[in-house]
Structures are given as structure tokens and as C-alpha cells.
Amino acid sequence: MPVGVVLRRTPGVTQWAKYAWKAIAVLPGAAETNWQLLREQDGVSDFHAATLSLELHGSDAESYLHGLSAEVPCVYVVLRDSDATEHSLEVTLVTASPYEAQDYADTGEEIIEKVPMPDGLIAWVRDFALEHHHEERFKKRRRDKTDIGAVEDGIGDARISQLADVYRSPVKAKKERLQ
Known part of the structure; x- marks a missing residue:
């Protein structure tokens, strides 16, 4: 679904930032535009900065349901600093998956903005997620029957001749060091 991203530009509060930017809304079904x-x-100033495609994938249905269960369901707008445009920001991605947004946030190179989802978009994402979500049954992991105690590779010190206590330290080596 094409989704327009609305960015708000406010005057900066420091001498180092001329403007402060914030994503304030998304427009489902918006036409192509550029700033x-x-x-x-x-x-x-409010700008319709870009229109991007919001893609939903069946394998991400669980993350969509997780995002919809929040008090305020949101979409996430990924922004990147850019010198190529006069507005110094590039809208990179719009996603409904909080897990995917977290992945982008972990890099620290992008700006992630959380924007409330309009009601029509909530219904569209919910219907898709419910259709594609399959609850995974819990499957208890079972131990294999391999006897791992049969071979004692790497246990103890090779200088100890008896197997009675393979974890003890060599006595002979200690006595030589003390003298």
C-alpha cells in the first residue's frame, strides 16, 4: 500500500541545528510526491516528504500483531541524513513491524520515528496479520542417546598418571617449584 509520510520542520533551538524534524503522520493511499x-x-512547516510502499510479509505476522497490541498502534518511519536534498533528510522506509524498526535502531545510523497508525491502516494490517499468523506449537526438545561420558578428551592434566582424580593438580611439579 502506498503510504505518504508527513514531516514537521520546526526552528532549531541550538546554534548547531537550524531545524528540528519530526514525523507526525502517515497518509495511507497517498499519491507520489516529493517534499x-x-x-x-x-x-x-509540514511537508508531505515522500510516498513509500508499506509492504507486509506473512513471515512477520507475529510482529505486526505485537505492534497492534500496543496502547497506540504505530507505524515506524526510518529517516536517514542526506546532503543530496535541500531538506537534509531522506525517508528510507515505512514499516508496521516493531521488530524491523528495532533492527534499524540498533545500527544507530538511521532516525526511527514512531507515528500513530490511522484507523483504516490498523484494520488493513490486522486483517493481514490474522490471516497469515500461525501459532507455533511448543515442541519439547529431547536429548539424544549419545553417551558423552565415554570419551574423556581434554579432561585433567596429562602429567597425572592415575585416573582416580583427573582434576587434581600435579604434585611433582608443585614440589619442584617450591624448592
């Missing part, structure tokens, strides 16, 4: 100004008031 279209939607509103400007008192130095605050």
Missing part, C-alpha cells in the same frame, strides 16, 4: 509543502505557520 510538497502542506502547511506553514509561525515558522513551523
Whole structure:
């Protein structure tokens, strides 16, 4: 589904940042655009920055359900710093999977913005997730029958001649060091 990303630009509060950016909304079914100004008031500007495809995968159904179970279901917008555009940000990805958003957050190179999901998008993601989610049955792991105690490779010290206590330290070596 094509999803438009709305970014808000506010004046920066430090001398090092001219502007502060924040993703404030998504527009399901939006047309293609590139940094279209939607509103400007008192130095605050809202832009329809980009329209990206929100793709859902059946293997991620569990993560979609996890995201929908939050108090406020959200989509995640992945932004990347860019010198190529006049707005210094590039919208890279829109995802409904909190697990995928976490993967991007772990790198530290991208900016991850959490945006509330509109009701129509919630219904679309929920229907998809319920259709593709399959609960995995718990399967208890069983031990294999291999006798791992039959071979004693690497146990103890090779300088100990008897097998009675393979974990003891060599007495002869200790006595020589003490003299």
C-alpha cells in the first residue's frame, strides 16, 4: 500500500541545528510526491516528504500483531541524513513491524520515528496479520542417546598418571617449584 509520510520542520533551538524534524503522520493511499509543502505557520512547516510502499510479509505476522497490541498502534518511519536534498533528510522506509524498526535502531545510523497508525491502516494490517499468523506449537526438545561420558578428551592434566582424580593438580611439579 502506498503510504505518504508527513514531516514537521520546526526552528532549531541550538546554534548547531537550524531545524528540528519530526514525523507526525502517515497518509495511507497517498499519491507520489516529493517534499510538497502542506502547511506553514509561525515558522513551523509540514511537508508531505515522500510516498513509500508499506509492504507486509506473512513471515512477520507475529510482529505486526505485537505492534497492534500496543496502547497506540504505530507505524515506524526510518529517516536517514542526506546532503543530496535541500531538506537534509531522506525517508528510507515505512514499516508496521516493531521488530524491523528495532533492527534499524540498533545500527544507530538511521532516525526511527514512531507515528500513530490511522484507523483504516490498523484494520488493513490486522486483517493481514490474522490471516497469515500461525501459532507455533511448543515442541519439547529431547536429548539424544549419545553417551558423552565415554570419551574423556581434554579432561585433567596429562602429567597425572592415575585416573582416580583427573582434576587434581600435579604434585611433582608443585614440589619442584617450591624448592
